[in-house]
Amino acid sequence: MVESAPPTAANPGPQSLDTTRFMAGDLCAYLESYLDPDQIKEVYRAYLFGAEAHEGQTRQSGEPYIFHPLAVAKTMAEMRMDHKSIIAAILHDVMEDTHIGKARIIEEFGEDVAELVDGVSKLTHLKFRSKAEAQAENFRKMMLAITRDLRVILVKLADRLHNMRTLGALRPDKGRRVARETLDIYAPIAQRLGMNAIRRELELLGFAAHYPARYRVLEATVKKSRGHRKEVMQKIETAICGRMEEVGIEARIVGREKNLYSIYRKMKQKRLSFAEVYDVFAIRIIVTDVDTCYRALGVAHNLYKPVPGRFKDYIAIPKANGYQSLHTVLFGPHGIPIEVQIRTEEMDRVAETGIAAHWLYKAGDRHSATAQDRAREWLKGVLEIQQAAGNSMEFLENVKVDLFPEEVYIFTPQGDIMELPKGATVVDFAYAVHSDVGNTCVAAKIDRRLAPLSTPLESGRTVQIITAPGARPNPAWMNFVATGKARTAIRHYLKNLQQDEAVSLGRRLLEKALSIYELSLEQVPEERLRDLLEESRLTDINALLADVGLGNRMAALVARRLAVAEDSEATESLAASLCRPLAVKGTEGMVLSFAKCCNPIPGDPIVGVMSTGRGLVVHREYCRNVVDYRAKPDKWITVEWAQDSTQEYAANVRIQTANKRGVLASLATNIADMGSNIENVSFDERDGHATAITFTLSVRNRKHLADIMRRLRRIPEVLRITRAKN
Template identity: 45%
Template sequence: MGIRSFAADLLPSALHLGTRAPSTPSQAAARPAEVASFAALTDKLGYLAKADVKKVREAYKFADEAHLGQYRASGEPYITHPIAVAGLCADWKLDAQAIMAALMHDAMEDCGITKPELIERFGAATADLVDGLTKLDKLQFNTREESQAESFRKMLLAMARDVRVILIKLADRLHNMRTMGAMAAHKRGRIARETLDIYAPIAHRLGLNQTYRELQELSFQYLHPWRHAALSKAVQRARGYRRDLVERIRGDVEKAFAAAKLKVLITGREKTVYSIYVKMREKHTGFAQVNDIFGFRVVVPELYDCYHALGVLHQLYKPVPGRFKDYIAIPKANGYQSLHTTLVNPLGTAVEFQIRTEPMHAVAEAGIAAHWMYKVKDDNGLGEAQRLGALWLQSLVDIQDETRDASEFLEHVKIDLFPDAVYVFTPKSKILALPRGATPVDFAYTIHTNVGDHTVAATVNGEPVALRTELKSGDVVEIVTAPGARPNPAWLNFVRTGRARSKIRHYLKNMELEESRALGEKLLAQALRAEGLQLPQIEDADIQTAALWQALTRWSGNRGPAELLTDIGLGKKIATIVAKRLAQLMAEQGQRPDAVTLTMGRFAAREEAGGQHGTVTIDGNEGTSVQLARCCRPIPGDSIVGYLGRGEGLTVHTAECAVARRLHERDAEHWLPVEWAEDISRPFEAAVLVLVRNGKGVLARVAAAVSAAEADITHIDMGEEHGGDSAEMRLLLSVRDRLHLADVLRTLKRAPSVLRAYRVKP
């Protein structure tokens, strides 16, 4: 029959590919295990060729000499740590280059070994792996968080090029967590939190479930030692209480499979203490209410046998409705495949069964590392893990392309390290895995950046939906695009994938810079005309003009003309000062003010009543470089002024705005004249306060009055009640200009129940 039962005491499945997880930190530190000597490591290297083992031995000697005289916090020689890390990598059957890099992973960081030395001794591939594992300690950062984020970015990008980097790093972190008992308490807490937030999710994302569970368990143990100890005791007691029940279920299952003449391998599965803790916290329940602490794994020979075994179990015990999941037909995002079903035994207890083949089991436990462990013979199920792992690694590179800030990059990566997923379909029936809570916008960016950037609408299961709608597993999603559409900043409030967030931010930043550059060029050209000169050509300039711009940017401290113009547009530099310097440089080249240009510039300056800049025209198409102040909300017809804030672009206020007057007193040189264009391209928002009598249907009557005046309500806020008889409504109305607003206010005042209606001013 070929059935192997698990031990009656149902020991937790906390094995790490042949290495038993420690139950306490002190036990981990005391355990000799792999760290005793290099001989223990060579016993694991039988899968390598003799020439490769010889190279590994050379790397060990090199690392041993480099770390000579160094000791760990526990008092052990430091070399014991690289040997242990290499041993974990050998359990994964990684190649010789990875084992060598594991032995030397701290050599560059702690011993002053340079990359050229490693290239000369061990080759470029091994040196690249070690370099990818080396933190950026030699650079100066303002904060620990900034340094940590930059180091993560370096490691993750090295991992995207070669996944062995992260496998070695995870082995390094796992051994550090196992032996962290000797460290100071504040360091233990910081490292455990970092492990729980970053390294455990990365292990899960790459399908290394054994490593994932052990990192979570050890992190929980150090972060909340009392809770961990109490739950561990509760699990031990429960194990004793349920021994008879587990034995009875095991006997029933063995007999059922024997009768069906199906060869299976049955093992026990016990929830980790951390997963029990998470379930108790999420469901606000006590330990007694967590009824699926124990479960069973059924490993079968072939894919077809998985469904045969499922039928046998469903005939034996009744399945719990809604608790069946087919991760074979639709694998998880990290390549995991199994059938999950929860059954109710005769005593009324729910027990979960996981059914899978041997290759699926390899992927479930070792994930992407199974590529090295099982890359010969049967590849059933492994290809999917590699493909999904590679997709996520590629997404890291894509995010990096749009994100130069390390902290922002790490934020995007954290977003993508999701434990749960929803599975949705394209119209052509291709399955995509997205994080829980993902929206059609996330779906669009997962398809392609151009699809996301030009999204205007979406349908789910044939029905039009809002772009912020959360997708559910099984949804068929179709995206509607338009050539002129572009990303909306509001999308950042609801997208869930790091890829979508980074693409949207990248687009908006580029648009802002382009618009700020155009504004800066316009301001500099106007300021230079006041000096009697025309702005020199920037693109395709001749040698003399290029030298002129080079001298100007060297004086201003910018990297190029584009950056200088952007700084002027953002208000970081004053256009008149830059224009005077540019005029000097042009004079040195022999260029003299033109009489006509000078006259036009002076005439314009007189028209602007001594203003420092030329007039900027506002028509509604200015984009993010020009903002309308929220304090006074100017609309066409208002008298307006512009404040060129430092790094904020141009902000337009009404001339009578009290906030603007205070700003002018404090910073007079950053103001410039602005005016409305004759043709306005869009409506503008105006703030209106409406005082109404309380009564049934009053809101509907106000809305009808606004609609009758051909305006729209973009936001409504109900103010405090006045003695119960009246109430305030604060409306944001979309209007064309002051005349249109006046018409709206007249219509509102004639509406029943409206006592007063007027525009709100600061």
């Protein structure tokens, strides 16, 4: 490629690119304000390289494709990014949409630029089963690139911003899909990184594209309200400005209008009408330093009375994305609530540009460095989620969970502050401290009082986690945890636990199947086992046993292959083996479960059905859901209850009672007296005289259940009692 000088007034650039020439020249002229001439020359060389690569390509609007990379580069330049970021913005689609590969970009512009371009590029060379899976895998790739270099997300957000600005050229259905993805992923990421200016525009454009009718209605309502409140807002601004001058505070006062999408989201989440949203209009007071922020707050509170409970100090305790400001709500004229934000000039810059402030105002700015540190801390957590996630869909789901706009601030017993998303529980806090603390937590104290692990946390609480060395995560925690880190850590543990249990069950099933050949697993020749593993494309014996335990392979068929038994006597013996029952204790764990359709309990005749991926599912012998398996002997095995089973099992009992006061209390008392717990109760009122009640009880065995039913029949109000199925 021929190297050329950057375009200037004297040298307008190549004549073949007349419409593009101005944009490239405009970009280079803008870069002159903060880049060296050699760096600008390199940027222009990248423009020529990109224009040649994209030659002949057009966008949906019909304009030359190079317009888009230059628009992305312009947004990066407005953030005053370094020249390598600008080059990456110009070339961000080259690897994805042209024949040029990473090696060529390394050769022309170096490793750093190539890594940035690669981080933004989608995975176009792989085939995915669905668009959702492709989106998730591309998101995963991008997030991993961001953990290596934060500039990747800045290029991606600038790219998405221009795509949203030109969304009108797409088909409506594709436009809505892009808008939904923007609202779900990219706008929250921009907020999480403190880049509020880009976040607001992404939300506004996404809202208009995805909900056009709602956008138009809300926009008209805000315009109408703006006319009513304009005079009031001007009066308040004038009053605050005058009072600041009186006390000698130098301040810049600006009015702020809440983003339309933020108004819509607040109305939807809190079920409010527009009239009930008080912070549509707000006033921002910008002062010189932190001490003056608190002085200005006192002036504002003396001028107008504050609304109790609405003051928030984000200067002392910044938000997770580095945002700092004082927030208060005042009773304005005519009782109108007015939100006031007070911050310094530095805080205002960081609030608008977030992590980009690091490049915008150079290193040394304490507030911008804090925003970057917090971004890196969040991305460190993202990396932990990625390492434990099973696949890209799970990773995307868990990162989405972490993109909460609101936080709660919790104190450790040592006085340190931890930020968690709103709705986080004690378990989330434990995992935020450390994964090992989360895995072994057994109890907690909130403000020195014992509290359940599922307790939602509120800002300002002090939480102490109590751990035990032998404790392990409980699957039930998945029902209430709120953070992606906790969810991923629990899933990761349970997957490993399931694998261990599958290996254990698979060993029992295979040993049972081998016993008919008078063999044990240890007696199988090593070369025969190795041949089977190679045929099955498995890495080791544990992988084979896990497959057997999870029901992906039948133990009888694996045993036949290992025994190399082909004679008829062995075949008859194999059939006979299916009649030898496997003992069930009820403590086998996740890969042996009891069917919810019939709730078998010790004493019931039972049968085991092998379910792919789930392992062994135990049903009552005459359950209608196992009828189909009778004709498939390779799918079920005979099982029996172990003599030493001490577990408790769920059983459903249906009771018809007369409608009289105190019947439920009498039933509950008698059930408790018989040593059983009530797990669930449901009512089905037949008429005004009788009610059908279904209890789910925990029982030890069939005799225990029969004793309970016999006791309940003695209650005069009980008309009929039967054991029920789900």
